[in-house]
Amino acid sequence: MITSRRGFLRLLGAGTTAGIAMPWPIMAASRAIAFEPPAQDDGFIRLNNNENAYGPSPKVEEVIRSSSAGANRYPFREYRWLREKIAGVNHVKPEQVLLGCGSTEILRMAAFAFLGRGKQLIQASPTFEAIEHYARSAESEVVSVRLTPAFAHDLDGMLAHASASNTLVYICNPNNPTASLTPRKDIESFIRKLPGSTFVIIDEAYHHYAGQSGMYASFIDRPLDDERVIVTRTFSKVYGLAGLRLGYAVASPKVILQMQKFATEASINAIVTQAAAAALDDVDATADFIQRNTNDRQEFFNQAMARAVKPIDSHANFVMMNTFHPAEEVIEHFRKNNILIGRHFPALDTHVRISLGRPEEMSAFWRAWDTLPYPKHSMQH
Numbered sequence: 183m184i185t186s187r188r189g190f191l192r193l194l195g196a197g198t199t200a201g202i203a204m205p206w207p208i209m210a211a212s213r214a215i216a217f218e219p220p221a222q223d224d225g226f227i228r229l230n231n232n233e234n235a236y237g238p239s240p241k242v243e244e245v246i247r248s249s250s251a252g253a254n255r256y257p258f259r260e261y262r263w264l265r266e267k268i269a270g271v272n273h274v275k276p277e278q279v280l281l282g283c284g285s286t287e288i289l290r291m292a293a294f295a296f297l298g299r300g301k302q303l304i305q306a307s308p309t310f311e312a313i314e315h316y317a318r319s320a321e322s323e324v325v326s327v328r329l330t331p332a333f334a335h336d337l338d339g340m341l342a343h344a345s346a347s348n349t350l351v352y353i354c355n356p357n358n359p360t361a362s363l364t365p366r367k368d369i370e371s372f373i374r375k376l377p378g379s380t381f382v383i384i385d386e387a388y389h390h391y392a393g394q395s396g397m398y399a400s401f402i403d404r405p406l407d408d409e410r411v412i413v414t415r416t417f418s419k420v421y422g423l424a425g426l427r428l429g430y431a432v433a434s435p436k437v438i439l440q441m442q443k444f445a446t447e448a449s450i451n452a453i454v455t456q457a458a459a460a461a462l463d464d465v466d467a468t469a470d471f472i473q474r475n476t477n478d479r480q481e482f483f484n485q486a487m488a489r490a491v492k493p494i495d496s497h498a499n500f501v502m503m504n505t506f507h508p509a510e511e512v513i514e515h516f517r518k519n520n521i522l523i524g525r526h527f528p529a530l531d532t533h534v535r536i537s538l539g540r541p542e543e544m545s546a547f548w549r550a551w552d553t554l555p556y557p558k559h560s561m562q563h
């Protein structure tokens with residue numbers, strides 16, 4: 183079974199590069215692996231993929247059940263009505279919206295539309311790795327610039343690498359895995375200084391958890407009127423639909439058409455379109471999920487503080503913290519306690535990422551934390 187996103191992406195990569203040259207028995211075997219459903223009843227507490235531990239909402243669940251009757255039909259559709267709905271919510275034109283099988287597909291489309299041999303992706307380190315994987319598949323160079331000591335994107339450092347041939351910058355805000363913000367005004371002035379031919383993706387997967395502040399404003403809600411800016415969002419987080427796969431991009435109509443050429447045929451399933459529409463309508467549930475996350479995050483920080491541990495300030499539905507011990511060892515300790523926490527991010531070798539779960543799951547997490555075989559003072563700041 184493929185247990186990690188990285189492993190799954192590696193598998194996808196292997197399939198892409200080997201392509202039709204692969205002898206059919208191997209192809210058949212890897213397809214079988216790729217399509218094996220994840221075991222949800224294996225007893226593990228899942229604090230590893232930044233999902234909504236509560237969702238989807240009861241109304242959305244009902245829509246999922248009632249729309250499954252059409253599952254025998256291919257979804258050969260453009261879903262204009264859903265693009266219109268998403269456009270309406272975001273105050274943009276339907277032509278500015280592109281749907282994808284998760285925002286991961288949007289990132290793939292962007293990589294293949296704007297990258298290729300002789301071009302560069304500029305990204306932070308550490309950050310969400312999907313686009314790096316696709317950039318490498320497209321034979322692009324990847325430049326990773328370490329986050330600042332405050333865990334913001336080092337925009338000056340990124341700018342120093344940008345030239346006319348550097349065509350795509352990836353900014354994840356709030357950033358995965360650090361849950362940290364890069365100030366809005368800094369991103370704005372960074373974009374203004376970039377060469378005219380450089381496109382910027384702003385990944386707002388965790389937008390709903392960031393709140394409104396002087397530090398943060400979405401580039402969909404407060405657009406820059408700049409054709410080079412592509413914003414991505416997902417239904418996998420606050421809406422609780424990670425298993426059904428839907429994400430979208432908002433960009434200029436011209437850029438949307440450029441990316442759409444690389445879409446997979448019929449990749450948007452008929453059930454998720456109904457579920458996503460219901461999730462957008464269920465504004466009370468969304469507000470409730472945001473509030474629960476705020477409470478769960480606060481409780482996490484209370485528990486951490488009681489142990490004199492200081493996590494990175496979180497603006498998302500997960501938390502990263504320094505354990506001052508090899509992350510792999512800490513991850514393994516939790517696995518032995520039937521708890522899956524985030525994967526190892528080599529750029530932060532002693533940090534671990536914990537997705538917020540339900541209260542009882544978080545109690546289990548802290549019980550396991552308290553049995554880590556390290557002297558207490560060695561994990562404190």
Ligand SMILES: Cc1ncc(COP(=O)(O)O)c(C=O)c1O
Nearest residue numbers: 284285286310358387416418429
């Ligand atoms: C920052 C970020 N972007 C994109 C994604 C991909 O989300 P999805 O493909 O489920 O929409 C994730 C998933 O964890 C993420 O953390």
